Every structure is written in structure tokens, then in C-alpha cells.
Amino acid sequence: MEMLRINGLHKRFGDKEVLKGLELAVPEHSVFGFVGKNGAGKTTTMKTVLGLMKQDRGEIFVAGEPVCYGQTKTNRHIGYLPDVPEFYPFMTAPEYLSFCAELSGMDRKTARRRSGELLELVGLAGERHRVRGFSRGMKQRLGLAQALLGEPKLLICDEPTSALDPVGRRELLELLLAVREKTTVVFSTHILSDVERICTDVAFLDGGVVTVQGTLQQVKSAFRTDGHMIEPEGEDGVRTLLALFPKMERKEGMTLVFREGDHPVHEVLKAVSERRLPLVRLERLEPSLEDLFMEVVDG
Ligand SMILES: Nc1ncnc2c1ncn2[C@@H]1O[C@H](COP(=O)(O)OP(=O)(O)O)[C@@H](O)[C@H]1O
Ligand SMILES: [Mg+2]
Known part of the structure; x- marks a missing residue:
């Protein structure tokens, strides 16, 4: 099954056409690298998938259901880690996760159990400091825990490794690999070595369209040199x-x-x-x- 499908997506800002008929198909259980230079339209695409931005034309399906701008129905399938996750700086990691869990309507007991598991997963279980003092890597990991709270079928991460040092990058990539058993992962990046390290599938976004797409193997063999x-x-x-x-x-x-x-x-x-x-x-x-x-x- 396709976890995410985008057909003919168009988006213009003023006289600048950013997306010009983008097509994308993300297979279930893939770790999907969405690759493009700065300004290629990766964030725009992701915000449209989340129903946070309105496309000019084109259709989007998440787990087979159509996405409608301004409605959040399909977002119950999605966990989202934005490019710069924002937190309340005065909270600790467990406080923040419980707060998010309660907002999402989870009961106390489930919220506590799920927060505990996720803090363990992202390596913040023993962390008593407030978010104010967190490194970028710690913030990304807390953002990932929050994105996974609702056990999403689809995890969307916007440039999760771009601002991290090599150690932070490796930790985050390993986490994305670890969650793929339970969730399909799509992440945008301009760092090709990250894609090579963990992705099963890849798409290149360039000039407003996806120019190359397929499994890593397919893409590499299509361009095999002699x-x-x-x-x-x-x-x-x-x-x-x-x-x-x-x-x-x-x-x-x-x-x-x-x-x-x-x-x-x-x-x-x-x-x-x-x-x-x-x-x-x-x-x-x-x-x-x-x-x-x-x-x-x-x-
Ligand atoms: N809200 C907006 N208003 C006007 N232009 C925008 C807006 N959002 C993005 N853009 C423009 O669209 C292009 C694609 O941006 P973006 O999707 O953020 O690219 P990426 O995430 O691949 O770096 C950029 O040229 C950016 O300046
Ligand atoms: Mg971006």
C-alpha cells in the first residue's frame, strides 16, 4: 500500500511557481528520503500534506484518504517533526510530553506509559533539565518523541539532521531507522549521505517536480556508469x-x-x-x- 500519494501538486507564491506538478508515491514501511536544494519546495510540500497550506491544484492522499486544506482528519495518521521544533522552554521533557499527550486527549495512564517509553527510546529518560538548556540534538529528539506519541502510521520529518553535528546526526538517523518497524518515515534533506545511510527509497525534487524517484537500488542502477x-x-x-x-x-x-x-x-x-x-x-x-x-x- 502507498502511505502517501501526491498527484500533480501545484503551488505558487505571488508570481513564483514553487511546485509545478509534483508526483510522489511513498510505499508503506519505507524510509523515504525527499531530497532537494534549499528553496526547492520541500517544506511547502510537507505543509500541504499536513493540510496547513493550500495547494493551487493537485491531490494528496494519506493512507488512502484525501487531505483537505484546513481539516485535520488525515493528520491522525501523521506524526510531524517541523524543521525548527518549538517548545515551552520552562518545561522538562517529561512535562512537555505529558502536556502534548493530554492535549491530544490521551488518558493519564496511557500518557504516562507512552511518554516513558518514548523518552527511553530517544535517550532523554534521565533528563531533568528544562528544555531551555537543551542542545539542538536534544530538541530534535524530544520533537521526535512528541511526533511519535500518537503511534502514527506516517512520520514526516522536515530536515531533521540539517542543524546537527555529526554525533547528533548519527543518533537521529539511528532513531529514524529504529521506528521504521512501526511507521513509514519520510524525511526531507539536502544531505545525500544521510539518505545513503538509512533510506530504502528516494525522490529528488528539482524545478518544482520530482525528477527521479524509486528504491535506492533502482535509482542507482538506472544511473549506473560503465x-x-x-x-x-x-x-x-x-x-x-x-x-x-x-x-x-x-x-x-x-x-x-x-x-x-x-x-x-x-x-x-x-x-x-x-x-x-x-x-x-x-x-x-x-x-x-x-x-x-x-x-x-x-x-
Ligand atoms: N509563505 C511563503 N510566502 C512566499 N514565498 C514562500 C513562502 N513559503 C515558501 N516560499 C518560497 O517558496 C520556495 C520554496 O520554499 P520551501 O518550501 O521552504 O523550500 P525548502 O524547504 O525545500 O528549502 C522558496 O523560494 C521560498 O522562498
Ligand atoms: Mg525547508
Whole structure:
């Protein structure tokens, strides 16, 4: 099932058209990376999904139900972590979570149990300080706990790692991975290595539309280059191969890279086998997600 589906979404601010027919399909149980440069329209898209902003055209479905601007019905399926979560600075983490739980109409006992579990999950269980003194990472983790209070089917996080240091980023990414058993996760980012680290699926937003979308595997293989890397066991092997295949290029150590178009792999393998050259590795070179993104995004 699709947990989120967006059809032909258009949104303009004044004379600036930000979304120009965006299409998105988020499969259930995916960890979905929604990637775009600053100003691409990620936050706009998310606010529209939450019914907080009105689109000019297009339809949105959450867990199969249509989203209507100004109505919150579909939001019962959604947990939302905004890009800059705001808290009452004078509250402690447990006070804040109980407050949110009560606002959502949860009974006291359930609220206490659920808050306890979530504080444990996000590593704030022993935290007695007020939110005022929290680091950005702690605020993001408390925001995540709050977003998960209602056991949402869909968790939407807007650039959850952008303001964090490497340790904070890793902690938050690990939390997103940990919750995917129970909830589909969509997060926006411009950090491609975060996507590569935890996502099952990815979409690139550029020029108001989604230009590339699919599982990480699909996206990578669609853009596969014809590059290969071969590593013979010793210096002799390197010399032999370079003499036979002049377009091979030496990289660090004993590794050589080449393109199928210059030297077909079967010819390289034939030469290796005829000369009985010991090999350590022969691999197809995978482009990184960052390489792909730079290739498909304008300027
Ligand atoms: N309320 C608004 N009024 C006018 N322009 C807006 C508003 N919200 C966003 N924009 C513009 O829309 C574009 C996309 O913004 P946004 O969705 O925040 O991008 P992202 O989250 O990908 O960085 C930006 O150029 C931004 O300036
Ligand atoms: Mg944004």
C-alpha cells in the first residue's frame, strides 16, 4: 500500500511557481528520503500534506484518504517533526510530553506509559533539565518523541539532521531507522549521505517536480556508469594490465579503473585468465547518490 500519494501538486507564491506538478508515491514501511536544494519546495510540500497550506491544484492522499486544506482528519495518521521544533522552554521533557499527550486527549495512564517509553527510546529518560538548556540534538529528539506519541502510521520529518553535528546526526538517523518497524518515515534533506545511510527509497525534487524517484537500488542502477575497478595482486599484474589495456587508469594502491566502452570486461577477464594473473577484486563502480544528484539537478 502507498502511505502517501501526491498527484500533480501545484503551488505558487505571488508570481513564483514553487511546485509545478509534483508526483510522489511513498510505499508503506519505507524510509523515504525527499531530497532537494534549499528553496526547492520541500517544506511547502510537507505543509500541504499536513493540510496547513493550500495547494493551487493537485491531490494528496494519506493512507488512502484525501487531505483537505484546513481539516485535520488525515493528520491522525501523521506524526510531524517541523524543521525548527518549538517548545515551552520552562518545561522538562517529561512535562512537555505529558502536556502534548493530554492535549491530544490521551488518558493519564496511557500518557504516562507512552511518554516513558518514548523518552527511553530517544535517550532523554534521565533528563531533568528544562528544555531551555537543551542542545539542538536534544530538541530534535524530544520533537521526535512528541511526533511519535500518537503511534502514527506516517512520520514526516522536515530536515531533521540539517542543524546537527555529526554525533547528533548519527543518533537521529539511528532513531529514524529504529521506528521504521512501526511507521513509514519520510524525511526531507539536502544531505545525500544521510539518505545513503538509512533510506530504502528516494525522490529528488528539482524545478518544482520530482525528477527521479524509486528504491535506492533502482535509482542507482538506472544511473549506473560503465566504470569498473580491477585490483590485481601485485605490481607485476598492474604492469601487465596497463601494457595490454592502455586506457586503464591507475588509482591508489594496486587498483585500476576502466570503462566498458574502452576495454570490455570480457576481454579483460580473458587476458587475466590466459596469463593466470592473481586477482584481489573486480567490481563495477557504483556512482554515489551525491554524484547522481549533481548530475540530474540544474546548476
Ligand atoms: N509563505 C511563503 N510566502 C512566499 N514565498 C514562500 C513562502 N513559503 C515558501 N516560499 C518560497 O517558496 C520556495 C520554496 O520554499 P520551501 O518550501 O521552504 O523550500 P525548502 O524547504 O525545500 O528549502 C522558496 O523560494 C521560498 O522562498
Ligand atoms: Mg525547508
